[in-house]
Amino acid sequence: MRKGAFFGLLPAWLVMALTLVVPIGIVIAVSLAERGAYGGFEWGFSFEAYRQILFTEGWSGELEFDPKYLIIIGRTVLLAVATMLICMVIALPVAYVISLCRPKTKTLLLYLVTLPFWVSMIVRVYAWQIILGNNGIIEKAWQLFGGGDIGTLLFTPGAMLTGMVYSYIPLMVLPVYATVEKLDGALLEASHDLYANRWVTLRRIILPLSWPGLAAGAILVFVPALGTVLEPMILGGGKQMMMGTLIQTQFGGGRNWPFGSAVAVVLMAMAAIVLTINAQRARKNAMKGLS
Numbered sequence: 001m002r003k004g005a006f007f008g009l010l011p012a013w014l015v016m017a018l019t020l021v022v023p024i025g026i027v028i029a030v031s032l033a034e035r036g037a038y039g040g041f042e043w044g045f046s047f048e049a050y051r052q053i054l055f056t057e058g059w060s061g062e063l064e065f066d067p068k069y070l071i072i073i074g075r076t077v078l079l080a081v082a083t084m085l086i087c088m089v090i091a092l093p094v095a096y097v098i099s100l101c102r103p104k105t106k107t108l109l110l111y112l113v114t115l116p117f118w119v120s121m122i123v124r125v126y127a128w129q130i131i132l133g134n135n136g137i138i139e140k141a142w143q144l145f146g147g148g149d150i151g152t153l154l155f156t157p158g159a160m161l162t163g164m165v166y167s168y169i170p171l172m173v174l175p176v177y178a179t180v181e182k183l184d185g186a187l188l189e190a191s192h193d194l195y196a197n198r199w200v201t202l203r204r205i206i207l208p209l210s211w212p213g214l215a216a217g218a219i220l221v222f223v224p225a226l227g228t229v230l231e232p233m234i235l236g237g238g239k240q241m242m243m244g245t246l247i248q249t250q251f252g253g254g255r256n257w258p259f260g261s262a263v264a265v266v267l268m269a270m271a272a273i274v275l276t277i278n279a280q281r282a283r284k285n286a287m288k289g290l291s
Contacts, residue, residue, distance in 0.1 A: 049258035053259075069263075079242065095173055247264050
């Protein structure tokens with residue numbers, strides 16, 4: 001049986017090795033290489049790319065602390081966390097309302113939630129550029145009601161955050177709905193019978209029972225939000241750089257492949273830490289359930 005299971009899983013292991021392990025190993029190897037004289041990289045062993053994240057070389061060759069890349073990393077984490085929290089706040093009531101609808105209405109609403117995935121991400125982000133730009137929909141609507149010139153809303157962290165929330169909100173709604181739909185209505189009725197108001201019912205019953213879906217959605221939103229590229233480039237105008245755009249720049253015009261790979265390794269490490277914490281939390285909850 002064990003030999004049969006081994007050979008049965010062998011194709012999956014080979015696919016994972018070729019599409020996941022080997023590419024990650026190549027990125028790590030390039031991050032430890034040296035930058036080529038004309039860009040690219042030359043094989044070697046150096047931590048110069050990682051040192052560049054924290055330090056820059058002064059006029060006399062000494063290392064000086066430079067926080068500019070730490071600011072980019074901090075901005076990335078901050079916007080990713082903000083995107084995750086906003087999506088959680090929006091997704092829970094949306095999923096709860098969908099769960100209360102009739103079966104045909106549920107199907108229609110879930111279809112509408114997934115409808116943005118049928119359109120290219122680039123098209124969706126450019127649509128927000130039209131909405132938020134000069135003479136865009138928001139400005140036209142504001143002026144229609146007597147408002148003045150509000151100027152462009154583009155090229156700001158708020159525009160980037162709006163685009164990120166819009167892009168990733170379906171990834172939060174679907175797992176939350178899968179959890180909320182299984183809620184036992186008798187628990188809500190018991191809460192009302194015990195004179196609990198809606199806030200207490202939400203805090204003591206709905207939120208705890210919906211937490212597995214919220215946690216799964218948080219991972220699905222936070223991890224891709226860390227590496228987002230289109231929103232900073234199109235809605236941020238390149239003025240608010242994030243780790244994804246920094247990596248793209250280093251592999252593109254910067255031609256500093258070791259540094260781009262080092263930033264990519266840091267990004268993967270951050271995502272791996274989040275996934276490990278979530279796995280440990282799920283394991284502890286499973287152990288508590290067994291006990």
